[in-house]
Amino acid sequence: MSPRHAQRRPPRGHWALLTLVVMVIAVALLFEGWVTHEVDPARAKHACAAPIPRAADTGRPVLRFADGKVRTASMPPRTAALTFDGGPDPVWTPRLLDLLRAHGVHGTFFVRGKDAVRHPGLMHRIRAEGHEIGSYTYTGGDLGAASRLRETMELSLTQTALAGAAGVRTRLLRLPHTTEADTLCGEEWPAARRAGDLGYLVVAADAKDRRPADGVVRQFSHTDLGLREARELLRDPGVERFTTVSAGLGTAAAITPAPAVERLKGQGLAQAQELGRMLTRAMAWVLVVTGVLGLLRLAMLFWFARVHVRRRDRPRPGAPWLREVKDPVTVIVPAHDEEAGITATLDSLLASTYGDLQIVVVDDGSTDGTAAAVERVLDPRVTLVRQPNTGKPGALNTGLAHARHDIVVMVDADTVFEPDALHHLVRPLAHPAVGAVSGNTKVGNRRRLLGRWQHLEYVIGFNLDRRMFEVLECMPTVPGAIGAFRRDVLLGVGGVSDATLAEDTDLTMAIWRAGWRVVYEESAVAWTEAPVTLRQLWRQRYRWCYGTIQAMWKHRRAVREAGPAGRFGRRGLGYLTLFQVVLPLFAPAIDVFALYGVLVRDAGEAAAVWLAFLVLQTAAAGYALRLDGERLRALWSLPFQVVVYRQLLYLVVFHSVATALAGTRLTWHRMHRAGTADPYRTAVLPASPVPLPGAPEALPAMTTGERR
Structure with missing residues (x-):
């Protein structure tokens, strides 16, 4: 896959393919569930609401229905019709057939349609050896307890199954869970009459x-009991003729x-x-694997978060990031049509407790009042650079060319910094091996x-990750909203590449x-405006994921x-491939299978499994919120996020x-800004009316606690 492929419309046919695949899976699973789910198989026969009519209660086991009347019949004296219910079974049917062949007799096999289609070889053997075939319905379910639709399907599908497996149709029917004729009582009797009206x-x-x-x-x-009973009857001296049902009736x-x-x-x-x-088997394995991987991921996030906290709580004496970084910093703010939020971003940067700042705002061909808003910020630390629209990577590279300092911070134009964010963000760069630092991005418009x-996604998915x-030394992304870099590192990798739509991820990997x-650095907090x-949201996440x-x-x-x-390649790329690309692709099918479990299988068991995972996710979310100093009341929306929001993100993947597989190159999708990145700050911090070089304390500054 080349990142510089031709630019054309994103593919559309894959949606039809996804819909078709999900529909096929849904229909196949529902059919399989219907096949394997009997209707009241243990219904007690003594609970019949009414006995069978007197005309049928003659003790004779065979019933014919015609002209609204019922006639009964039985075998002639010294004649036994051998009938076998259920199957064909790969273990017992061959033994029964061997027994009948050894005695040179024929019997009647009332088979289930679902088993007939699974064992066509046994069906062919039954026919080839001269035995008779009858219907035991498709699933062996209780027709008396079934709906009319299911009753019709049980009978018709059995005929279709027999046609495919043995090439025959049958007029013989035995209602499952019945023995003598008087057990056709209650709701069984109307079912038997309707079958008789169909010619059975x-x-x-x-x-x-x-x-x-x-x-x-x-x-x-x-x-085994049926085999022993059949063998015993075949030895009965009182029987002169063993035959099939229809042959015995003549x-x-x-x-x-x-x-x-x-x-x-x-x-x-x-x-x-x-x-x-x-x-069903494949999805069961997929559910097991994804469940184990999901639990493993939660365990990993929790464990490594604890390790991360312990490292911060008990740092080594003389650790490089304990030393203060007082080097001057260049902040680059790329902006394209960011009039709504650019002032709040600059105000927050100018209110920083960090000392020496150069803020370079690159107006990348804006068509609104972005440049005018920047010019109204009368502070010599702010430099406005105008250029034709080249995209965000081009704007960042322009800012890098104007940077005067060795430490560079890249900031999105909708981001609002905490007063001490820059101070915490650049501190890890005191370590000579650290080339970049990721800050802690939070959602400002969360009401x-x-x-x-x-x-919740930012706190759980981003910051815990x-x-x-x-800890694993495989950070894949320094977010564009808040990230610090060594200038020589950026120049060493060739600046910010425009080869992908996720320029921040591409740069971090480089x-x-x-x-x-x-x-x-979790203490370097910045607030960003999330899609409303x-x-x-779709356009933003689509660009992120594709990039x-x-x-x-x-x-x-x-x-x-x-x-x-x-280390980054094997750990980071492996993790991203497994948990952010491969597993989400299975999500639609897994959701269908979960729905299948609720509707067809054991709804209580499916609900219990779902609730167990929800409890674990809630625990992880609560821990993440606690680490980030956030209130736990946000957890009430988590179940709805799992049901709705997460499915949308899976479709984005x-x-x-x-x-990507179609080789389509996307254009940059810019989100419309409303200037709501930080509703706590934007109403409090106005732009500085007079230049105060080197004196950020002259601007109003609020602590994190005051703002919350």
Whole structure:
């Protein structure tokens, strides 16, 4: 994948592909769930609301329905019809067939449609050896407790399954969970009548106390007990003839060849059921793997955050970052149409407790009043540079060319700094191996629900991650909102590249590959304006994600390098690939599978698993909020973030990966600013009316505690 590919419209067909894949998975899983979920299999037969009609309660096990009447029939004396319920079963069906072949007799196999399509070889053997096939419905569910729609599907799908597996249709039906004819009571009786109206011959069984010599229909299961009972009956001296149901009744054959179209439908049904079974198994494994990885990630974040805190609480005596950094600092502020927030950004920088500052504002071809707003800030520390629009990387490089000092801080034009943020931000640069420092970015406009969700994401996803990345020495991004660099490091890597849309990530990775360390300073706090609409959020995260993928591909060779570059490549790129690209791609399918668990499987179990993960995420979020000095009341919106907000971010990842694979180059998406990065500060700190060189204390300064 080349980052400099042709610029064209982002791909659209992948959305149709995603929709199709999710629909196929959903349908396959629902069908598999329907196949494996019986309707009241343990329903008690003694709870029948009403007995069967007297005309049917004759003790005879075979029922014919015609002209609104029911007629019963049984086997002739000394004749036994052997019937087997369920299956075909790969273990017991072959043994039953071997037993019948050894005695030279035929039987009737009432099979489940779902098992017939899974074992077509056994179905062919049943037919080839002269046995009769009947319907035991598709899933073996209780038709008396089923809806009319399910009842119809149970019968029709079984016929389709038999057509595909054995090439036949059948008129024989045994209702599951019934034995003698009088067990067709209550709701079973209307189901039996409706089946009879469709042309089925409803077959029950004779009571076990009826003598085989009187003629019986015997019922056996596909179990060891069924095999032993069948073997015992075959030795009964009172039976002269063992036969199938239809042959024993002397009726026309109940089995007819299925039309070619029906056979094709049956083969398609078998493939659909197999697909559902494979997806269920695959998704179960995916859920296990993603669950383990999710727990592992939470554990890693917690553990490394604790390690990070202990390092800060008990620093080594003489550690370089304990020494004060008093070198002058150049702050570069790239700005394009940032009139709404640029004044608040400059006010916060000028109110900094840090001493010697040069602030370079690069007006990158703004079409609004950005330049005029900067000119109204009458402070000699602020320099305005105008240029035609070249994009953010170009504006940063222009600022770098105007930088007079060895320490450079890059700031977004919608960012508001805490008074002591610059002081804390540049302090780690006292260590000679540190080339860049990431600050702590917080969401300022968090009063609405979307802002609260982003606030939690910044605190949990960004700042906890950065603590872990620093401990592991693989920080992938110094955010554009607040980051400090050595000027010679920036010049050494060629400045800020425009090869990707995530120029901050690209730059950070280049610094690692140049042999420098990148650290995180949580006490350097800056407030940023987060998107206020879903459209703005989508565009921002799409650019971030796509640019990150570009940067990862650009610096992929870091995994084979030695030193800091290799540590970053193997740890940082590996983590980003697994947790921020690969796993989110499975999210839509996992969500479908979770919904499948609630609707089809055990809703209580699925809800319990979801709640357990939510509790763990809430605990991690609470710890992250505590580390950042934030109030825990923001946690109330976390469940809604998991259900809604996170799904949007997963779709962003899918869209970004599809765009990258299609080789599409995106243009820069600028977010519309409302100047709400820090509602606490913007109403308090006006621009300085008079120049006060070298005297930042002349501007109003508020402590963090006062502002909160």
